[in-house]
Amino acid sequence: MMFAPPPPVCAEVFSRLPDAFRVRDKPIVRNGVIRDSLLEGPSFDAQGNLWCVDMVYGRIFRIDPAGRFELAAQYDGNPNGLKFHADGRIFIADHQRGLLTLEPVSGRVETVLAGFGGEPFRGLNDLHFSSTGDLYFTDQGSSGLEAPAGRVFCLRADGRLDLLVDNAPSPNGIVLSADEKTLHVAVTRANAVWNIPLALAPQGRARRVGLFVQLSGGTGPDGLAMSEDGHLLVAHVGMGVVWVFDPLGVPVLRIDAPSGRGTTNLAFGGQDRKTLFITESASATILRVNLPFAGKRLFSNH
DSSP states (O other), X not given: OOOOOOOEEEOEEEEEOOGGGOOOSSOEEETTEEESOOEEEEEEOTTSOEEEEEGGGTEEEEEOTTOOEEEEEEOSSOEEEEEEOTTSOEEEEETTTEEEEEOTTTOOEEEEEOEETTEEOSOXXXXXXXXXXXXXXXXXXXXXTTBOOEEEEEEOTTSOEEEEEEEESSEEEEEEOTTSXXXXXXXXXXXXXXXXXXXXXXXXXXXXXXXXXXXXXXSEXXXXXXXXXXXXXXXXXXXXXXXXXXXXXXXXXXXXXXXXXXXXXXXXXXXXXXXXEEEETTTTEEEEEEOSSOBOOOGGGO
């Protein structure tokens, strides 16, 4: 079913990656694009600093409330998703090395999980904590419509690792619904967002996975965020857009990037959690826009 176009708003630039951090002497080509950085994985700490990753150069940045970038850590890997645990640790979904933790003060990186079933992960992408400490994460690898072998896992707070889905064409961003009964997964190469009903996955394997949102154009959905009243926010990479859908999947708002189409990921911030921050990788900027609703309280806030 088609809907009327939602009203557009334009985000503003909050901060820009300084030239000193742009690796222009040794650029990397990804998907035919020359990269001096690739910002992803925004997440706020308890002090109001915004952390994000630079996937291509293994860097973790801390950005203070005034928008100043600081290099917090650098290691041999490809960090993608980043989230804070309630105890202050940083968990990282690393495409090369698996599930990692980063100690914020020392910058020490340790491996939590490197693989599943005796084999390395195919390439982790993003992660999300439930309010009870269960950690959901996507194992994207190089999956696509021709090879729908991407996986979705849950590392339970008690240490059990469950494989929920193993047939997704490029699972990417991941977030729980406001009531935590449904897991939303951005499936990039299918240009869609899937729903996983968690009540039907008591033993780990998901059943009756559904299609919640079908997008078109761009590359596909990347990062996801959830409001406390049930709005799903989708960073549509390749379009330079963030879509806002109501709990029924009706598009109610379109947030445009002022420049660049690399809208990769999202995080709610500000004292009232009503400011949305967006990583825009093409221009290596952090965007922001004020919204009429607050972001869902994360595990790190409990």
